[in-house]
Amino acid sequence: VQLPLQDKQQSNHCPKIHRRKRRKVVLSPLEDKQQPTVQLPLQDKQQSNHCPKIHRRKRRKVVLSPLEDKQQPTVLSPLEDKQLSNHCPEVHHRKRRKVNNRNCHQHDVIERFTRLIGSIKQDNKLDDDHINAASQLLRDQFPDLQGLSTPAVGECFKFEKFDWMLGYAGIAYCQVLHTGSDHWVAIKAVSDSEVYVYDSIFTQPTYHVLKQIAAICNTRSAQIKVHLEKVQMQVDPNDCGVYAIAFLTDLCFGRNPASCLYDHKKIRSHLINCFETGKITPFPSTITKEKKAILKTLNIYCQCRMPNVSEHMSRKSFKEEVPWMVKCYICDNLYHHTCVNVTVKQAKKINSEKETWFCSCKECGDLFDSDSD
Numbered sequence: 609v610q611l612p613l614q615d616k617q618q619s620n621h622c623p624k625i626h627r628r629k630r631r632k633v634v635l636s637p638l639e640d641k642q643q644p645t646v647q648l649p650l651q652d653k654q655q656s657n658h659c660p661k662i663h664r665r666k667r668r669k670v671v672l673s674p675l676e677d678k679q680q681p682t683v684l685s686p687l688e689d690k691q692l693s694n695h696c697p698e699v700h701h702r703k704r705r706k707v708n709n710r711n712c713h714q715h716d717v718i719e720r721f722t723r724l725i726g727s728i729k730q731d732n733k734l735d736d737d738h739i740n741a742a743s744q745l746l747r748d749q750f751p752d753l754q755g756l757s758t759p760a761v762g763e764c765f766k767f768e769k770f771d772w773m774l775g776y777a778g779i780a781y782c783q784v785l786h787t788g789s790d791h792w793v794a795i796k797a798v799s800d801s802e803v804y805v806y807d808s809i810f811t812q813p814t815y816h817v818l819k820q821i822a823a824i825c826n827t828r829s830a831q832i833k834v835h836l837e838k839v840q841m842q843v844d845p846n847d848c849g850v851y852a853i854a855f856l857t858d859l860c861f862g863r864n865p866a867s868c869l870y871d872h873k874k875i876r877s878h879l880i881n882c883f884e885t886g887k888i889t890p891f892p893s894t895i896t897k898e899k900k901a902i903l904k905t906l907n908i909y910c911q912c913r914m915p916n917v918s919e920h921m922s923r924k925s926f927k928e929e930v931p932w933m934v935k936c937y938i939c940d941n942l943y944h945h946t947c948v949n950v951t952v953k954q955a956k957k958i959n960s961e962k963e964t965w966f967c968s969c970k971e972c973g974d975l976f977d978s979d980s981d
Contacts, residue, residue, distance in 0.1 A: 767820065772799065
């Protein structure tokens with residue numbers, strides 16, 4: 609047994625001794641690359657700076673390409689980010705545009721709600737801007753509900769159609785309608801053939817309201833059941849819009865407005881608070897006994913699935929041209945003469961049975977095909 613120093617000296621003086629051990633110690637150039645010497649970080653950095661060929665693989669990993677540099681941007685503080693964007697207008701220009709657009713949108717929203725709140729404080733009657741603002745807030749809070757559209761689409765009967773599949777799932781269609789005579793009502797459609805109407809003056813629904821209900825339901829059945837709910841009567845003649853929003857809010861929260869007794873002194877202040885906070889909550893009320901509603905049947909005709917005008921109002925009170933109803937000679941179905949390209953003169957002759965007219969429904973078409981065969 610020799611000491612390490614003696615072993616080293618003996619191997620140096622006698623090359624034939626311990627040559628196997630020396631072979632293991634002396635590594636080949638290939639083995640030298642595979643098993644590099646472990647160095648400290650400072651030594652490694654100095655050696656790589658003086659000798660560029662050494663650790664070039666490591667240096668390639670450290671130095672990022674322009675694409676990698678874009679994918680991994682430097683995280684700056686808000687102050688540095690602001691200074692950089694001021695000195696370099698081309699940097700962060702998209703972010704600055706988004707911020708400016710967001711600030712403009714918030715300013716417009718604040719200005720709009722300020723105008724609406726001022727109108728409510730003056731005890732004025734609510735217009736379509738107030739109803740649309742309340743419907744939009746409720747739509748943001750209840751995205752699963754159907755309806756809650758702007759009442760302006762009711763003038764052209766372009767409401768979103770009732771989805772009967774969602775109706776079977778228990779998702780109702782809630783909407784505020786304009787009666788056509790400076791008044792607002794709220795409705796809830798539970799199916800394509802059953803609708804509940806909530807009117808704060810409790811009158812018979814106008815033809816304009818019934819036509820909007822038919823446009824919303826878009827039913828294939830011959831009738832629509834319209835329930836006229838007995839809700840609280842308004843005290844102020846200008847509060848119909850406020851009560852309509854209160855009815856709509858309770859419908860969205862799953863409450864029945866017919867069983868609610870509202871505090872008419874706090875109803876406007878509550879709406880102002882909802883617009884200021886940007887969130888609609890149920891109006892202050894107490895629960896009372898629900899009264900029995902009145903059932904009204906709405907008959908649906910024609911391929912447009914709309915009611916007949918003459919069943920709900922006189923022709924003299926109707927400002928526009930009243931469509932005549934023509935009857936098919938075979939199936940006895942009624943159609944609006946404007947929907948089937950029949951003139952008023954022809955419609956009068958058909959109704960007086962001086963002429964016969966046939967529709968293009970499936971039943972009549974099958975009958976004509978069988979006669980031709």
